[in-house]
Amino acid sequence: MLNRTLAIALALAVLPLAGTASAKDAKMDGKPKLCKALKSIDPDNDGKLDLTEAKKAAEAAFDRINRDADKTLERKEFRGRVSKGDVQTADTDKDGTLDKAEYTAIVEKLFNAANKDRDGTLECKELKSSAGRAMMRLLRS
Ligand SMILES: [Ca+2]
Ligand SMILES: [Ca+2]
Ligand SMILES: [Ca+2]
Structure with missing residues (x-):
């Protein structure tokens, strides 16, 4: 009698474990893997960054690092x-500072350089390239 009770108890103890294992397997497929870099600047969380999202993040970063709240980033701010090299190329009015349009132009240039497969979005792998990392530096607060 005691053995039978024990067997049932064991069976009950094992069952939930089996359930957990299959739930874990189901979780394996589905969404693309998110990388840490992307998490903070990908509002729709689809695992890739498009140019609109990148530019929006760049404009937000511009406002945060533009400490004196004028229209430009001075050297000490950027x-x-x-x-x-990017400053020289982007600073079209050659005043040594970057306005918002110049700042986002650098982001766009680096975005296109990083987007090797030309699919309109940057995936984690592309963000880890040197152009991708250079772009991320401009998006950070
Ligand atoms: Ca400024
Ligand atoms: Ca300028
Ligand atoms: Ca891509």
Whole structure:
């Protein structure tokens, strides 16, 4: 009698474990893997970043790092974030500062450089390329 009770108890203990295992398997497929870099700037959470999202993040970053709240980023505001070459190319009025249009133009350029498969979006792998990482630096707050 005691053995039979024990057997039932064991069976009951094992059952939920089996259920958990199959639920875990079902979770494996589905959404594309999200990378950490993407999480904060991908509002629709689809695992990829399109140019509209990148530009929006760039404009938000511009406002946050533009500490004196004028219309431009001075060198001390964009220092360490934008490479010297990118500043030279983007600073079309050659005043040594970047306005919002110039800042987002750099983001667009780096976006296109990183988007190797030309599908309109950046996936995690592309974000990890050197152009992708350079772009992410401009989107960070
Ligand atoms: Ca400024
Ligand atoms: Ca300028
Ligand atoms: Ca892509």
